[in-house]
Amino acid sequence: MNNTFDIKRFELLMKRQWLEFGKIYVISLGIVAGIIIGFYGLFFFNLIKDRSAGEFISLLYLRGPLFCILGVLFLTIAANTHFSQLGQKPKLIVELMIPASTLEKFLIGLFISIFLPLLSYLLVFFLIDFTFVFVYVSDLKNTYYAQSIENIHIESVKEAVMNTYYPDYFFEKNLPTLFKPLYVIPIFISSLFFLGSVYFTKSQYVKTMISLMVFCGIWITFIVYTTKYLFEDKVKIGSYNLIESNQSAEWLTVVFIALLSIVFWAITYVRLREKEV
């Protein structure tokens, strides 16, 4: 018997987790979908009411913040939930005594806490977004030509939206091009909360959040004062002096953040292995 990893045990563990937590997970995903639908529905309602292209543009501007804020909330809560139950002694005993290796338990945790929420959030958000915006676009198509709205470049808005929301939308469009590290930041933040769920034994979410804030505060202060000490009166600071976006620097940042996420996973694994009742 392989005591480190066995695919059959891994499947059993996955099935067990799904039977116990699947329903709660689907419900929480339903809540997220409800919030997105509610948000879009409100704009759709306003759009039907006054048929204003301004409403449509407001929606286009607010989709980004909605995606980010809701995403961060959902991903961090999901990342912090699975292992946080190990903070309760009775649950911890049951989990540790399940005949599966620590690696298998860790990998299940990683999938349930980081990858599944990320994939399901992207899928839910994009499906709802695609559906609603497609309906908006159809609506705009039928109404804009009949109206004469001043100060709005209807044709350009329509063109941009139509180009964005066709089937290839899911694969190649509307992706951030300016700063590549954005692709790995969700995994990085999730990994941090994943570690927090094992590291702390009580109020894991709040404690992780506070730790993150304290760390960020110290780091920013350190950077500001170090920079000031090293470069004050030596380097010109202004918009003309900014370093231009550099492909290799961005990729290095991506690699660094990805590596840091893996380090967090490794620490989480060690903490899980050393967990005591």
Add this chain to the structure above:
Amino acid sequence: MITIENLNFGYSKRPMLFRDMNMQLNCGHIYGLFGENGAGKSTLLKNIVGLVYAQSGTLNVMGFDPKKRQPALLQDICFIPEEFELPSVYIDNYLKSTAPFYPKFDYQRFKLLISEFNIPSDQRLNEISYGQKKKFIIAFGLSTQARLVIMDEPTNGLDIPSKTQFRKIMASALTEDRCIIISTHQVRDLDNLIDTVIMLNENSIALNASVEEITQKLCFKRVKELDETVIYSEPSISGYQAIFSNSNEQESKLDIELLFNALLNESGKLKQIFN
């Protein structure tokens, strides 16, 4: 089956609980583990199943090091903790999700135990009473056919008929290749069930002897007057409950409670007899 050598254990920022503990537990026995509150009964059990890590010493359970928490060992251990929590699922779903981890799981026996314990199958596990939960995990644990069965306060929360059923079921659960360890404060619940007594006192094993050995060496009697051969006594309604040295090879019934109190008060005399 279990070998403990020079085990040293203590929780952080607290005095050591076990110092150089040595013990050997074998198959085919039901061990009763006793000790005062805080003596370390639950902690010893947790050490054996790998839920806590000792500072030093070696622990060998069926050829494995329990702190590695290897699946091959875990599937041969049935641990019934004092505190536990069951998920919000029906029995069938629990069975589907957890039983396959135990290759020797006996579904027929589980069905039989569930019906003997009268556990309702139409309620979620987190909704049934504490006593029923306890009976459920005992039924599940015994059905895993694990070779090592460890129970921490298993009779807490059980009603009187369930305690009788528990004793009956545990007696039938003992096989030649199985080792059962039961830790409890309710010594009367283990009457006629255990065959070996382990008592913890002062950071180590104060007594590890079979019931047969104890009743060969000691005589438990109710007497009206005490003489100089008495080892320990407690006043009772019609005289004294007392423990004597069994030099005349008299037959008597082990009184675990009396023995335990004797160990706390007259440990020196008992150590002389058993070492």
